[in-house]
Amino acid sequence: MKLDLYGSLYRRTWQLRAGQFGREIFRRADEMSRRERLTANALKDFQLEQTQALLIHAYQQVPFHRARMEAVGFDPFKLTDLTQLERLPFMTKEELRAEGLHLVAQSYDPKSLLENASGGSTGMPVKFYQDQAYTIFNRANKLRQRRWFGYQMGDKIAYLWGARRDTRIKGFRHYLRQTLRREHWIDAFDLTSRHMLEFKNLLDTWQPELLVAYPSALQAFAAYLQNQGLAVRSPGAIECSAEKLQAAQRVVIEQVFNCPIYDVYGSREFGVIAAECEQHNGLHIFADAFYLEVIKDGHPAQPGELGEIVITCFGNFAMPFIRYTTGDLGVMATEPCACGRVLPRLAEVVGRTNGVISTPDGKLVHGAFFSKFFYDLPQVKRYRVHQIDRANLDILVESNGHFSPDQAAALANQIQTKLGESIKVSCRLVSNIEPLPSGKLAYLVSDVPLTFIQKELG
Ligand SMILES: [Zn+2]
Incomplete structure (x- = not known):
């Protein structure tokens, strides 16, 4: 000591x-x-x-x-x-x-x-x-x-x-x-x-x-x-x-x-x-x-x-x-x-409720990271961040009708800047975000297992 x-x-x-x-x-x-x-x-x-x-x-x-x-x-x-x-x-x-x-x-x-x-x-x-x-x-x-x-x-x-x-x-x-x-x-x-x-x-x-x-x-x-x-x-x-x-x-x-x-x-x-x-x-x-x-x-x-x-x-x-x-x-x-x-x-x-995703360059990103971007967007009714594969993140936004494709692109840009280039971020407007089969309206979903952790552990 x-x-x-x-x-x-x-x-x-x-x-x-x-x-x-x-x-x-x-x-x-x-x-x-x-x-x-x-x-x-x-x-x-x-x-x-x-x-x-x-x-x-x-x-x-x-x-x-x-x-x-x-x-x-x-x-x-x-x-x-x-x-x-x-x-x-x-x-x-x-x-x-x-x-x-x-x-x-x-x-x-x-x-x-x-x-x-x-x-x-x-x-x-x-x-x-x-x-x-x-x-x-x-x-x-x-x-x-x-x-x-x-x-x-x-x-x-x-x-x-x-x-x-x-x-x-x-x-x-x-x-x-x-x-x-x-x-x-x-x-x-x-x-x-x-x-x-x-x-x-x-x-x-x-x-x-x-x-x-x-x-x-x-x-x-x-x-x-x-x-x-x-x-x-x-x-x-x-x-x-x-x-x-x-x-x-x-x-x-x-x-x-x-x-x-x-x-x-x-x-x-x-x-x-x-x-x-x-x-x-x-x-x-x-x-x-x-x-x-x-x-x-x-x-x-x-x-x-x-x-x-x-x-x-x-x-x-x-x-x-x-x-x-x-x-x-x-x-x-x-x-x-x-x-x-x-x-x-x-x-x-x-x-x-907070999930976590991993990016190809080894970052672990928590659900709370994404929710911060939506604090001052009252037009957004709900959203879902979906990691489709290791290098692609698809953000779905359901709005009250006052959120434009340009704003969606700007949002994707902001998140892209923070996450870096190893993962491609896109954002699109949808009319309705469906609950998952579990019934949960999860806002962070990943189809990719946490390979970073598993690889390092194995
Ligand atoms: Zn005790």
Whole structure:
């Protein structure tokens, strides 16, 4: 271990520098950590109290929610059991897109809120709004989760990730800024051999305490290191999210990096929702922050039965999410965890919607990469990126009639520029995008297996 004076100073002064905001994050994280050791009944009481406060607020402040409650004769003041929520309709991404600012509570000024967006089931981004109280809730929840593997605020983190504006900026000043901030970002959308070697050197010399990555990107990186016969310094822990972590990936990654992997399930709407503890036996649901249901055919799935994950969030009063359908599939576990935490578990989260494609020059490209190009194109109703063969990408666009072939060509051009010349990008307008045989309106489809990974692994 290197002597890290800057690091210990940074950690010790983090709260001071962040002021009131930072103190609040720590206070909330401490409360959350304590709740993990409540009795099951006390946790239930807490959930009921939180849910009722949210529902009453939504009833009084959001006409959309009030109308829905009244339509089914639901009185939030009379809530006595969480199962009563089953009478309320689900809230979908499509409704979120259609209602927009109408879902913001009337006592909040929309101009004071932060706008955020996530990819919907059709790949079209959905906008939603959060306030500073949500930011504190979200960061406290994240901190409490990372404490499970000994992380402290201010520890060094290396990200093999995308969706961040400055991942592509290079140069010494950029390096210095990231070093001072104790976060290095390597673009998972641009994973060439040269960048993987740079990343290996970063792990060896900068020595982060935590590595955060997409499983598929990390698997490709691990395969590269194995192929080249390179050993890498082990980070203290690895956190994977955004895709399902496959058992085979876990084996390879743990071997190469010689440290445990913690699988995390989260979303742009809610931050971290469930995560593995040191037992690595399913994902604990942060049940003091969310009421999570697994729904099959409109009703709660049986334990062990696959269903859609539906979330009621206790942390966003600016724009209440009540029984929000995530599009993710999961299975509830029944047995308590050996770690002793009271938080219930998902045995598994499957079918996360973001896929990945590989290009002939070895880049792994995630679904999120494409959805960014559609953020400001309200004329586009839905789209599908289809990799026909290794060198050809066909983008289908279904519009509301106000998207011209010229605009489609310009869009193809933009994406082509980012992806490079090894793959040919075309874009065309179609009248209707059909669901896949599975019934899913997938927005990233590839007929090409991930040969890059398979080749490197084999
Ligand atoms: Zn546990």
